[in-house]
Ligand SMILES: Nc1ncnc2c1ncn2[C@@H]1O[C@H](COP(=O)(O)OP(=O)(O)O)[C@@H](O)[C@H]1O
């Protein structure tokens with residue numbers, strides 16, 4: 353995103369050290385990043401570099417060791433807090449098996465105190481837009497993996513969070529289903545323009561979805577590169593058009609170039625340890 357938008361999240365010097373059986377594990381080693389309001393930031397990096405940890409810290413599920421996080425409350429980027437009032441992290445299989453599709457989508461609203469009537473009224477258009485119409489009373493076991501993820505995404509948007517934190521939501525899906533859900537996610541996001549931090553191990557997915565791609569180093573995680581996608585591919589964006597274009601290959605090469613060094617380095621370190 354060519355940044356005229358105010359910064360929604362400002363992260364400076366963020367560090368996280370875990371302790372495992374008395375031994376320190378440096379997970380994050382000084383992350384600096386700004387995420388503009390309404391931007392879609394994808395995060396890629398070698399396995400174990402701290403991507404999930406970063407999202408969990410932002411969501412308040414994990415304490416940071418050092419550094420600062422400022423989340424702006426209003427559109428002008430003012431009145432910052434440590435963490436968003438209401439963020440949503442979701443991963444594979446985060447829906448409740450005993451609840452219907454409607455109740456799963458409405459779950460966040462229930463937690464926020466909306467009456468059943470209001471909840472159902474609010475989620476109805478979201479369910480329709482996500483092509484889940486007709487499945488409101490179905491239980492998760494009656495749905496395909498792709499539809500379950502669709503329920504999960506629909507819940508996230510219906511809850512109207514301040515920002516969305518997504519951790520490899522499509523990682524377990526087959527290629528065709530993934531293509532369809534990526535297109536749907538783009539469409540829903542383009543309507544809402546929520547600020548999104550989206551972790552993926554797929555470079556391809558990052559290019560299709562992101563305004564910017566943050567490439568992390570192998571553990572301890574630092575920022576290796578930030579790749580601007582928004583100035584190459586505008587909005588609204590069509591998945592097919594992105595993949596067919598010549599610039600897609602260039603972007604892929606740049607992200608993979610940065611990532612490959614880190615993945616190879618991590619594997620070499622593993623081999624000698
Ligand atoms: N609760 C924890 N206790 C100890 N170590 C952890 C914990 N959570 C994550 N780690 C370690 O921190 C590093 C980063 O983990 P994670 O954020 O899950 O990486 P990623 O999501 O990038 O694969 C890994 O080495 C992992 O083993």
Ligand SMILES: [Mg+2]
Pocket residue numbers: 403404405
């Ligand atoms: Mg992870």
